Amino acid sequence: MKVLVTGGAGFIGSHIVDKLINRGHEVIVIDNLSTGKMENVNPDSVFYCLNISSSSLHKIFAEEKPQFVIHAAAQVSVPNSFKDPILDCTTNIIGTLNVLECCRKYQVKKIVYSSSAAVYGEPQYLPIDENHNVCPQSNYGVSKYTAENYIKVYNHLYGINYTILRYSNVYGTRQESKSEGGVIAVFLERIFNNKPPVIFGTGNQIRDFIFVDDVAEANIIALSKGNNEVLNISTNKSTSINGLIETIETITGVNIITSYSRSSPGDIYISILGNSKSKEILEWLPRYSLTDGLQQTLKVKEE
Numbered sequence: 086m087k088v089l090v091t092g093g094a095g096f097i098g099s100h101i102v103d104k105l106i107n108r109g110h111e112v113i114v115i116d117n118l119s120t121g122k123m124e125n126v127n128p129d130s131v132f133y134c135l136n137i138s139s140s141s142l143h144k145i146f147a148e149e150k151p152q153f154v155i156h157a158a159a160q161v162s163v164p165n166s167f168k169d170p171i172l173d174c175t176t177n178i179i180g181t182l183n184v185l186e187c188c189r190k191y192q193v194k195k196i197v198y199s200s201s202a203a204v205y206g207e208p209q210y211l212p213i214d215e216n217h218n219v220c221p222q223s224n225y226g227v228s229k230y231t232a233e234n235y236i237k238v239y240n241h242l243y244g245i246n247y248t249i250l251r252y253s254n255v256y257g258t259r260q261e262s263k264s265e266g267g268v269i270a271v272f273l274e275r276i277f278n279n280k281p282p283v284i285f286g287t288g289n290q291i292r293d294f295i296f297v298d299d300v301a302e303a304n305i306i307a308l309s310k311g312n313n314e315v316l317n318i319s320t321n322k323s324t325s326i327n328g329l330i331e332t333i334e335t336i337t338g339v340n341i342i343t344s345y346s347r348s349s350p351g352d353i354y355i356s357i358l359g360n361s362k363s364k365e366i367l368e369w370l371p372r373y374s375l376t377d378g379l380q381q382t383l384k385v386k387e388e
């Protein structure tokens with residue numbers, strides 16, 4: 086099949102592209118390289134350096150006629166969504182709307198959207214399932230949720246199928262230290278440069294860390310299974326930030342000295358996403374434990 090991947094030069098998008106190409110699919114990548122890198126772009130894909138909000142996107146859809154779209158391009162930084170809410174809105178809302186208009190005009194069968202745990206806001210109960218109240222605490226959470234709603238409206242009005250995947254904190258190779266769930270990338274970068282990782286708050290915050298290969302696999306499966314659903318993509322396992330440091334210490338054998346700083350606005354104290362719906366609908370399972378995923382990430386970093 087022919088799949089257009091937005092954000093295919095980025096961390097998660099490039100892993101999705103690699104998997105699609107390994108399985109023999111034809112892949113078109115759209116990315117403006119704002120945070121993505123040319124070196125991440127699979128050479129067997131067709132690459133267009135373009136802003137998803139640009140009117141030229143229509144020309145690419147007209148020419149390439151993709152059957153499926155995996156939409157992973159976004160402004161992904163929560164702090165930047167406060168610093169520049171207009172850019173966050175333009176990329177995540179207007180950009181998504183432009184992608185949807187192309188899907189409508191050029192009869193795309195399905196869109197798989199990379200959404201985020203950020204849409205839920207402060208948890209009312211744990212683990213957070215897909216029926217949990219949605220109450221974003223950041224501009225980023227608002228823009229990701231607004232994009233979800235446009236996708237649902239386009240399904241209702243024009244019959245474009247969708248799967249919305251809400252990721253917990255994703256980590257793995259090619260992650261830049263500035264990206265959304267980038268705490269592992271930040272810590273590894275500092276540890277490799279003999280600098281102390283800085284923990285915001287007490288370090289008792291809880292996160293649900295999912296390895297990028299598991300996220301990419303969920304995207305591929307969603308092309309053929311589970312129409313018109315919102316699904317959490319997560320491990321449903323809790324790891325404190327202090328626990329994460331201990332795991333990195335065990336794997337690397339390095340005694341890590343940490344430093345502490347004040348927590349940042351929009352930071353959620355505890356986040357664990359339930360994944361039973363995605364396991365059932367996609368017949369998908371997270372295959373990597375935190376230790377396995379970190380070992381893979383470190384192996385590539387050391388090569």
Ligand SMILES: NC(=O)c1ccc[n+]([C@@H]2O[C@H](COP(=O)([O-])OP(=O)(O)OC[C@H]3O[C@@H](n4cnc5c(N)ncnc54)[C@H](O)[C@@H]3O)[C@@H](O)[C@H]2O)c1
Pocket residue numbers: 091092093094095096097098115116117118119120121122135136137138156157158159160161176180199200201202229251252253254255256261264265266267
């Ligand atoms: N990393 C996480 O933990 C996490 C968690 C939840 C959701 N997500 C979502 O997953 C998706 C991928 O995030 P990522 O972590 O790989 O970040 P990333 O920054 O590595 O990837 C985003 C890609 O989109 C591209 N991009 C940004 N604005 C663009 C624009 N206007 N036009 C074209 N391309 C543009 C960037 O250049 C980059 O390659 C995003 O939609 C993000 O919201 C990520």
